[in-house]
Amino acid sequence: MTKTLLKAPFRADHVGSFLRPERLKQARLKKQNGEITADQLRKIEDEEIIRLVAKQKEVGLQAVTDGEFRRAWWHFDFLAELEGVELYETETGLQFNGVQTKAHGVKVTGKIDFADHPMLEHYQFLHEIAGDHTAKFTIPSPNMLLLRASLEDGVYESREELFDDLVLAYQKAIQAFYDAGCRYLQLDDTSWAVFFSEQGRENIIAQGDEPKDLAELFARTVNESIAHKPDDMTITMHICRGNFKSTFMSSGGYDYVSEIIFGGLNVDGLFLEFDDERSGGFNPLRHVIRDDLQIVLGLITSKFGDLEQAEQIKTRIAEASQFLDINQLCLSPQCGFASTEEGNLLTEEQQWEKIRHVIKIAGDVWK
Numbered sequence: 001m002t003k004t005l006l007k008a009p010f011r012a013d014h015v016g017s018f019l020r021p022e023r024l025k026q027a028r029l030k031k032q033n034g035e036i037t038a039d040q041l042r043k044i045e046d047e048e049i050i051r052l053v054a055k056q057k058e059v060g061l062q063a064v065t066d067g068e069f070r071r072a073w074w075h076f077d078f079l080a081e082l083e084g085v086e087l088y089e090t091e092t093g094l095q096f097n098g099v100q101t102k103a104h105g106v107k108v109t110g111k112i113d114f115a116d117h118p119m120l121e122h123y124q125f126l127h128e129i130a131g132d133h134t135a136k137f138t139i140p141s142p143n144m145l146l147l148r149a150s151l152e153d154g155v156y157e158s159r160e161e162l163f164d165d166l167v168l169a170y171q172k173a174i175q176a177f178y179d180a181g182c183r184y185l186q187l188d189d190t191s192w193a194v195f196f197s198e199q200g201r202e203n204i205i206a207q208g209d210e211p212k213d214l215a216e217l218f219a220r221t222v223n224e225s226i227a228h229k230p231d232d233m234t235i236t237m238h239i240c241r242g243n244f245k246s247t248f249m250s251s252g253g254y255d256y257v258s259e260i261i262f263g264g265l266n267v268d269g270l271f272l273e274f275d276d277e278r279s280g281g282f283n284p285l286r287h288v289i290r291d292d293l294q295i296v297l298g299l300i301t302s303k304f305g306d307l308e309q310a311e312q313i314k315t316r317i318a319e320a321s322q323f324l325d326i327n328q329l330c331l332s333p334q335c336g337f338a339s340t341e342e343g344n345l346l347t348e349e350q351q352w353e354k355i356r357h358v359i360k361i362a363g364d365v366w367k
Helices: 020-031 038-059 121-132 143-148 161-179 189-194 196-205 211-225 255-264 283-285 308-319 350-365
Strands: 083-089 103-112 136-142 184-189 234-239 267-271 295-301 327-332
Touching: 020 038, 038 121, 038 350, 103 136, 103 143, 103 161, 121 136, 121 161, 121 350, 143 184, 143 189, 143 267, 161 184, 161 196, 161 211, 189 196, 189 211, 196 211, 255 283, 295 308, 295 350, 308 350, 327 350
Parallel strands: 136 184, 184 234, 234 267, 267 295, 295 327
Antiparallel strands: 083 103
């Protein structure tokens, strides 16, 4: 017997980001060019987020997000507003399959802390308009700072030394979002993808780390960051292989670190990419040892507009249920639709058809 989930993550869920409307893109460009003020941009963002939330409710989602409409990047915008962290221009962008991002990065210039973060206000606005729907907010995992940030000389001598301040900053962040009303927080994390391929593991070794030791550090960073979360707050993690203009950064299944991911992370749910052969099979799910861990199967791609065959998706859900009770499974797109403001290569209508597809299939499977 299957059952409906009354708390997050939901049977039909989503990762969080949505395509930016053209009006919002133009407004951000005008603000960058000095043609409108920050207050004028904020007003347009507010209006577009109100429309987005209404649309999410209309199509039938239980959790609503602000689409990350106030951000240029899914991770840098949050990280750069931590105390001691700055956004800067790099020589090259992040390399995806055949394309590079804008040349931006984050660097640690002082002691890391969480205070007066602007995204608390962003959440509060979403909370006010969510109504009786669950307001879901997304932030990057602390691992993204461990993996991506450069360290200025004299601040922290090593990644391990940075650990304590980073964990404390995230503990403060989680409590601050909770105090603002947040009960559904998602940590987005691409760092795990470095372990999925042999090339990625070789790169780790070349940089002086042992892959399993680094994976254990990533797990410890997450677990200690969420160690004091209130009992009525759901924290999930989205593990991603990269999402930029419908391309990807890495490939490979979860096998190498499956025991750590599925047996060693204390999150309430895991959003996982399973939309194509790059993600491997479901066999690693055998390492799920907690019956209260929800696995959200990202079987619907957010990268392209063509709809998957519903029966094929149902068959794949059945395959996953051979390793895990079907009541521990949910369905979503494999990633957001716009991890950066550029967005993936599909239309807004195709985006919403994808969401409707998720909801319809989930309704059929979990009756």
